[in-house]
Amino acid sequence: MSLYIDIPESKAKLPSPKSDRGRLSWISSVDHKQIGIMYILMALLFFIIGGVEAMFIRAQLALPENYIISPEVYSQIFTMHGTTMIFLALMPVLLGLGVYFIPLMIGANDMAFPRMNAFSFWITFFGGLLLYFSFFAGGAPNAGWFNYAPLSETPYSPDVGIDYYTVGLMLTGIGSISTAANFAVTVLTMRVKGMKMTMLPLFVWMSFINAFLILGALPLLNAGLAMLLIDRQLDALFFLPSAGGSATLWQHFFWSFGHPEVYILILPAFGIISEVIPVYSRKPIFGYAFVAVSSIAIALLSFGVWMHHMFAVGYTNIVNGFFGAASFLIAVPTGVKVINWVGTMYKGSIRFTTSMLFALMFLINFTIGGLSGVSFAIVPVDWQLTDTYYVVAHLHYVFLGGTVFAAFAGIYYWFPKMSGRQLSEKIGKWHLWTFVTGFNMTFLVQHLLGILGMPRRVYTYFDLPYWTILNIISSAGAMLMFGGVAVFLWNIYRTLKKQPAAKGDPWDAWTLEWATQSPPGQKNFDKLPPVHSRRPLWDLKNPHNKDKRLN
Amino acid sequence: MEDIQFNQLGTIKELFIYFLIAASIILGLVAFFTAYYSWKYRKRKDDEQEPEQIHDNKKLEFSLIAVALSLVTLFFVLTINGMNKIQDIPEDPHPDILITGHQWWWEAEYSEDGLITANEIHVPTGKELIIQFNSDDVIHSWWVPAIGRKMDLVPGVDNYLSVKVEKEGIYWGSCSEFCGAQHGWMRIRLIAHSPEDFERWKRRQLEPKQRLDEELFKKGEQLFSSKACTSCHAISPTASIPAVGPNLANFGSRKYFLSNIKLNTEINLKAWLRDPGKVKSSAKMPDMLLDEDQIAALTHYLENLK
Numbered sequence: 001m002s003l004y005i006d007i008p009e010s011k012a013k014l015p016s017p018k019s020d021r022g023r024l025s026w027i028s029s030v031d032h033k034q035i036g037i038m039y040i041l042m043a044l045l046f047f048i049i050g051g052v053e054a055m056f057i058r059a060q061l062a063l064p065e066n067y068i069i070s071p072e073v074y075s076q077i078f079t080m081h082g083t084t085m086i087f088l089a090l091m092p093v094l095l096g097l098g099v100y101f102i103p104l105m106i107g108a109n110d111m112a113f114p115r116m117n118a119f120s121f122w123i124t125f126f127g128g129l130l131l132y133f134s135f136f137a138g139g140a141p142n143a144g145w146f147n148y149a150p151l152s153e154t155p156y157s158p159d160v161g162i163d164y165y166t167v168g169l170m171l172t173g174i175g176s177i178s179t180a181a182n183f184a185v186t187v188l189t190m191r192v193k194g195m196k197m198t199m200l201p202l203f204v205w206m207s208f209i210n211a212f213l214i215l216g217a218l219p220l221l222n223a224g225l226a227m228l229l230i231d232r233q234l235d236a237l238f239f240l241p242s243a244g245g246s247a248t249l250w251q252h253f254f255w256s257f258g259h260p261e262v263y264i265l266i267l268p269a270f271g272i273i274s275e276v277i278p279v280y281s282r283k284p285i286f287g288y289a290f291v292a293v294s295s296i297a298i299a300l301l302s303f304g305v306w307m308h309h310m311f312a313v314g315y316t317n318i319v320n321g322f323f324g325a326a327s328f329l330i331a332v333p334t335g336v337k338v339i340n341w342v343g344t345m346y347k348g349s350i351r352f353t354t355s356m357l358f359a360l361m362f363l364i365n366f367t368i369g370g371l372s373g374v375s376f377a378i379v380p381v382d383w384q385l386t387d388t389y390y391v392v393a394h395l396h397y398v399f400l401g402g403t404v405f406a407a408f409a410g411i412y413y414w415f416p417k418m419s420g421r422q423l424s425e426k427i428g429k430w431h432l433w434t435f436v437t438g439f440n441m442t443f444l445v446q447h448l449l450g451i452l453g454m455p456r457r458v459y460t461y462f463d464l465p466y467w468t469i470l471n472i473i474s475s476a477g478a479m480l481m482f483g484g485v486a487v488f489l490w491n492i493y494r495t496l497k498k499q500p501a502a503k504g505d506p507w508d509a510w511t512l513e514w515a516t517q518s519p520p521g522q523k524n525f526d527k528l529p530p531v532h533s534r535r536p537l538w539d540l541k542n543p544h545n546k547d548k549r550l551n
Numbered sequence: 552m553e554d555i556q557f558n559q560l561g562t563i564k565e566l567f568i569y570f571l572i573a574a575s576i577i578l579g580l581v582a583f584f585t586a587y588y589s590w591k592y593r594k595r596k597d598d599e600q601e602p603e604q605i606h607d608n609k610k611l612e613f614s615l616i617a618v619a620l621s622l623v624t625l626f627f628v629l630t631i632n633g634m635n636k637i638q639d640i641p642e643d644p645h646p647d648i649l650i651t652g653h654q655w656w657w658e659a660e661y662s663e664d665g666l667i668t669a670n671e672i673h674v675p676t677g678k679e680l681i682i683q684f685n686s687d688d689v690i691h692s693w694w695v696p697a698i699g700r701k702m703d704l705v706p707g708v709d710n711y712l713s714v715k716v717e718k719e720g721i722y723w724g725s726c727s728e729f730c731g732a733q734h735g736w737m738r739i740r741l742i743a744h745s746p747e748d749f750e751r752w753k754r755r756q757l758e759p760k761q762r763l764d765e766e767l768f769k770k771g772e773q774l775f776s777s778k779a780c781t782s783c784h785a786i787s788p789t790a791s792i793p794a795v796g797p798n799l800a801n802f803g804s805r806k807y808f809l810s811n812i813k814l815n816t817e818i819n820l821k822a823w824l825r826d827p828g829k830v831k832s833s834a835k836m837p838d839m840l841l842d843e844d845q846i847a848a849l850t851h852y853l854e855n856l857k
Contacts (some may be wrong), residue, residue: 071736241708283603286607288606312701313705324634350589384701453724461735
């Protein structure tokens with residue numbers, strides 16, 4: 001008698017991370033589409049967490065001399081809100097859309113380095129988890145998202161929060177750098193036959209330029225973080241003036257990363273808008289060359305404007321004047337893009353889908369943020385308004401009114417591609433209007449608060465004329481915006497429960513990602529139409545009115 | 552320098568208004584064309600035809616870029632002029648006042664006679680003052696919105712700002728660079744006197760304090776040294792050391808205390824001495840474990856230092 005009994009062969013195929021897309025496969029997957037979706041889900045998770053933190057901030061500030069949370073906890077919450085939104089929500093959503101769509105839009109079957117792609121995602125994700133572990137390890141970082149030294153040094157911040165900040169952000173930084181390298185190589189080497197660099201879809205082009213921005217900027221942050229960690233753990237004195245270090249050196253490291261970072265967060269958003277507006281206006285982008293070249297100008301100039309964050313530090317007029325001039329200049333290529341987007345709508349046949357409406361809201365709200373940004377290039381105005389709620393308003397108009405509106409436009413546009421299901425347009429419009437109204441209520445009034453003299457990062461304030469009412473409006477708007485996000489989540493949940501029903505190409509679009517089924521199979525393409533212009537599917541669909549041949 | 556009409560805030564306001572006009576026009580145009588094109592070129596029912604495919608218009612784009620460049624050039628020139636007007640400090644400045652930032656209070660030293668005070672900063676009107684800024688710990692930032700620009704207080708660096716206050720009165724301001732938990736309550740109270748009143752104020756501050764001949768005052772005075780208050784607080788109006796806590800030589804003459812967040816009343820001071828952490832958490836002032844009698848004596852003593 002045998003000790004063993006035979007187990008019959010399984011009739012159904014066992015789940016295998018190698019061969020199918022069961023749940024387990026997500027952990028080991030190197031498929032760019034799964035990694036892209038995980039990036040986006042990560043961004044959504046941290047967007048909600050960061051949003052809850054924002055609600056605490058607005059609850060505390062709703063009324064003067066309010067003590068819902070203590071000043072010590074308030075510092076941790078606003079620090080984590082900023083850090084989360086920048087590094088764990090906005091970066092991942094933009095990189096995730098890039099990871100998902102760059103190969104599809106250039107007719108490739110995966111990224112150039114699929115394993116590194118998975119590595120990038122996981123190290124970013126674990127960097128985020130490590131940052132949040134600080135809450136359980138003795139307190140979150142509490143020196144603001146830009147973490148100025150010497151405040152972030154051991155004598156003034158002895159708790160471990162700052163150490164988690166340095167290590168966590170170094171990890172997410174490494175993830176971003178490897179993703180950027182992957183983007184650059186993928187675009188340079190994996191394009192389908194016939195697609196020249198001048199024929200890239202603009203989202204791919206912007207992500208490509210962005211890759212070089214990341215490769216230039218993130219190492220500066222990581223260098224600064226390493227120095228800070230050495231200061232804190234090994235008693236070096238880079239940033240401690242009491243022993244010969246420099247109190248402003250950190251600011252130079254941080255902002256020479258930080259200002260390119262602002263463009264890192266907006267260039268891919270520009271790319272999304274440059275895809276969405278043409279499709280829903282049924283016209284090619286107006287002035288492709290101008291949109292493309294202005295991105296290069298932005299990328300180069302963005303490394304020469306960082307000191308406009310430091311005008312009040314006390315440098316001479318010559319230094320401040322130089323950075324003021326560069327900051328004025330960078331407004332020009334940005335303005336060019338706005339002109340081109342509006343120009344694309346001219347004589348179009350515009351479809352007002354949720355995605356298009358988000359793009360239109362982007363146009364107006366991002367313009368507000370861009371213009372208020374120019375006021376900081378006017379150095380004396382910056383001297384008056386820097387570090388006030390005017391800045392808070394400005395940066396939210398850029399990050400929310402710009403990046404997030406564009407990300408929503410992109411998600412509504414590409415959701416059918418990613419899932420095979422179309423998000424509800426009706427619920428989508430509820431999401432749009434609550435979010436946009438709430439957003440403007442929250443942040444438009446903050447310009448005034450800044451002008452009236454409310455500094456940023458204060459945990460409470462006295463009931464000075466108009467301060468209370470403006471803060472109440474702001475907090476009410478924040479609640480509305482939070483509701484808007486809930487509607488969005490409901491929309492996703494409802495749509496995912498339905499059976500796949502979307503047409504493969506519901507928007508009748510023109511770039512290659514729409515040349516395969518939705519969602520794409522594990523292998524993106526078996527065959528592709530010939531690529532002779534920037535809109536290969538337009539040429540296919542309109543054989544009598546093709547775009548000018550470019551190759 | 553004296554003969555230049557000096558008004559920081561006026562210059563800043565003027566620039567901001569120019570900016571606001573230009574920005575409103577640009578935003579107006581973008582919003583108008585976005586809305587107008589949206590309406591005019593909306594998809595009509597039963598119109599399934601693709602519109603004409605327009606790819607670009609180089610002439611239009613180049614001319615708009617030229618307009619944008621001239622606009623930013625104009626504003627750059629205005630900016631340089633404004634900067635030179637506001638930040639015009641001599642090579643080798645002789646500051647009238649030295650302001651030092653601490654977590655979380657302000658210290659002011661008048662260089663002419665060495666008078667030191669805290670949080671309530673008095674200045675004469677009509678005179679161009681050069682203020683030197685420094686920090687004892689982290690970076691702070693000086694800002695009195697109604698007077699003008701910010702200036703950071705950077706440890707290890709001397710920053711200078713010229714300030715001229717035209718009108719007598721009380722001006723509120725606050726620290727504008729995040730400097731730790733109590734950043735929000737690091738408020739400035741700038742009091743501008745006529746030059747004569749300013750001199751009078753200074754004389755009174757420098758006068759030796761009258762010691763009251765009563766039990767409670769003496770007990771308070773004795774407690775102040777025996778309870779080691781002096782290891783952080785100076786009690787002479789010209790002693791700069793040890794500046795861990797504010798100089799208390801003229802404490803009774805101040806209207807507010809704790810960086811101008813609490814009225815300087817007996818009740819508030821007693822609450823503070825009883826449990827500093829409860830009134831202003833994270834502040835450096837330790838709980839001295841005083842009993843009620845000691846608190847009463849110290850309060851009486853401090854309130855009479857005027």
